[in-house]
Amino acid sequence: MQIRLTVLRPRSGPAAAGSSTDVLVTAPIGTTLGTVAGALAGAVGVRGPRSATHVHLFAGTRRVDEQALLGHPPLLDGAVLSLNEPDPDADDTVHPATAELRIVGGPDAGGVHRLHGEQIRVGRSSEADVPLDDPDVSRLHLSLHLGPDGRVTVRDLGSTNGTTLDGRFLRDTGAELPEGGLLRVGESTLLVAPPDPAGPRQAAPDGLGHLQLAPAPPARTAPALPAPEPAPQPPAPGRARALLSRRLGRSPEQAQPTATQQHAAARTRQAAAQRDRWPDPAALLLTALGPGARLWERGPGHPDALTVRLGTADLPGGPGTTPGTLLPGVPVTVDLRTAGGLGLAGPRERLLGLARAVLAQLTALHPPSGLSTVLISADEDRAADWPWALWLPHLRPAHGQDCRLLVGLDPAQAEARLAELTAPETTARPPATVVLLDGDPGSPAARQALERLLTAGPALGVFPVCLAEHPDELPAGLGATAVITGEVSTQLTLTRPGHEAATDIALDAVSAAWAERLARVLAPLREATPSTRGPLPGTLRLLDLLHLDTVTPAKLSARWAALPVTPGTATALLGTTRDDLCTIDLADPDLGTPGESGGPHLLIGGAKGAGKTELLRTLIASLAVSERPERLTVTVIEGRGSNGPDDPAGLHGCTDLPHVTTHVDAAADPRRALLTAEALLDELAHREELLGELDFASWHSVRELRTAPASSLVAAGGTAVGSLAVRVTGPRKAAEARAEAPARLVVVVDDYDVLLSPTSPAGRPLARALAAVAQRGGRLGIHLVAATGAPEETAGSEVDEAALLRIALRTAEPADSDLLIHLSDAAALADGTPGRGYLRRPDGGVTAFQTARVSGRIPRTATLRPTVVAVDRSQLGAPPTRRPVRELGNGPTDLALLASALQRAAAQ
């Protein structure tokens, strides 16, 4: 596990007090904060006693326990830990509030302040409760008061430029704020609103420093402009009418709005719809903090994808409003897809505020899977303005780029990034990339690449956003340009394709602190996989899917302890489909042969290297986790033979699982193979005698009733079972009886086609025994899983006929796929995606899935001692030093890790 954190040095103390350092913590899963606390303190230059107990770390105002696990909240990617004292700037106290003041537009937008009844003063002065960095705002400009009845009143405090409420100047007496009423002070727009009632979206910690964000609800479509009101009567009921009625002091029943009032209502509705469609910075922050439903709502197909809001202006109303009416303070936007590129120019400070607002919108509204961002700021001084952005998840290289983050913070890095972006499309690209170029890219080669990007970029899905202090420093070829104007640089003039130049736009700008807060909130978020949003994942780890990233005997025992008394299932988690986990239950009678009340058998087919053996390993490991070894055993038969116990290619690694009682290499040990064939036939006969007419599950239920003490039966099964317990036949010890009860047996066969070959020494008797298992085993709790590399040779065998669950991994020929799943699709699967395939269930349904891996080496970080390394931000865009990682080395695999934990769990 690797997580990036920031450590704050205590404010009180010697030189460098209050400074901070970003660190990269590399640690095995399960590492506690205490283990690295000393190293974290060392990273900010505080050397103390070695004992971690002398280092206290705070997340916000709360001290984090030394036993807290790295990778779990609050120790996630992007966290700020302050050393030995609470973070003095943190405000993580949660007071329930009935109203919030949001700064929804202007040069210092984005703030959200909770109102708690006391008077709140807004102004430019640092004495104000809500200070606003807006030169046109007076030092103490207005005050707000939340009454006990929830009403909010506003008073202008004698400001120079006055305060408007919905376009009208406030009088000295003040006014009550109507719902949705917009206050305008200087170039800033303020709104008082109730806290967002929508519950937060689920974001589950993955234990690796991230939060898996549940898929977004269906994408919002762009709200259409409201149709004109039917004129003149009757008025439509609803909020607008009620609002008008309230203002007029009449009940809705009495209200008979005039045409003017209807026009006004339409104006209000249209303005609200546009503000909602293009969320302001305050709404963005709240969405990210939630996380709310709109976070990452704009996938590639979203109608508003890649459209950015730059500010607000009074714009003409749509149908239904009085001709010539202006909608007050509605968003002004630029669609990058139409513009191709966007230039932003103006004085540095304000320009940065605007650029931050643009980048914040893109990254809060677009998921990283749909939008990648690249930051190029090749000049050292300019690069110093962007540390906040380095926390954005959209900067992570997801398509093989040779860097830690998609940044160009010196000329060489800038050149590398631009070269990647303009390279011919040999590798996968994200659906869209926005490149933010702050100033000159730094070298002739980079300038040339930028020129190419400006012409060819949009066709490749790459959209540049260029920043310069003066408009004439912007590169040529940008479709839209926004230039900061006005005496105090709070306005914009915008030129864009198909529009006249627009002036008097109040720009949206946000502070660096605001932007950093947003970026750190986004930093740990990951789109949950599997998800409905796209293709199957490339690789998956079984232990992650089983929530066993830290696999311990205690966790496994706890799972087994929660199982029902009778052996009910033989469930194997194989991987994921596009939108769910892919599991099969070999004991499910509904999937077995109709009328036989047994579970199904499974046949797996695929070409060489398609991932059959790995799928068998995953299945065996997953079965072992699902059931204790006294109740489920596995016999493994390998048809082709391996190169001995150390050969990683075969199923030998599974023999360490306590469930695997038999392992036969049919090619290497024909004698043992014969004995196994006989043992299987004996087992079938024994169970047929033992179970009589009953099926495996029913026999066990009856058995359990006869042997368990009455008290435990009541506890286990409730009154119905308890009443049957009266018929208990005799006092026998449950353990003794259980020892005689057969366990479920899964017979796993790799290279079944080789067994059928006439040259296989023990093939014939084994094949006969397997055929018998296929025909008679399901009812008796013996289930067959066979993998074939030659589906045409195994077609028609008893095993093939009996297998109602069928998997086709990549096949060499469409006919092979057809023999397996009755569809030819598996032949079209790519070579480079081992483990990908189709599962056909007995009802004929076919699902694409990706097999999870269990024999991959456990992540390198899991075996290392924790390290804490200070991050050199300037090198984040440079190629990382790589250590060669061997695909299958001597290090422990997940399978070995799991086997050892299972052995210890089984021994408990």
Ligand SMILES: Nc1ncnc2c1ncn2[C@@H]1O[C@H](COP(=O)(O)OP(=O)(O)OP(=O)(O)O)[C@@H](O)[C@H]1O
């Ligand atoms: N689910 C998976 N995820 C990632 N890689 C996989 C997966 N399954 C298999 N592989 C990789 O593909 C390679 C071939 O896998 P495997 O040996 O399971 O294929 P096979 O179908 O059994 O091949 P053969 O017919 O030659 O025995 C392995 O080296 C493994 O690393």
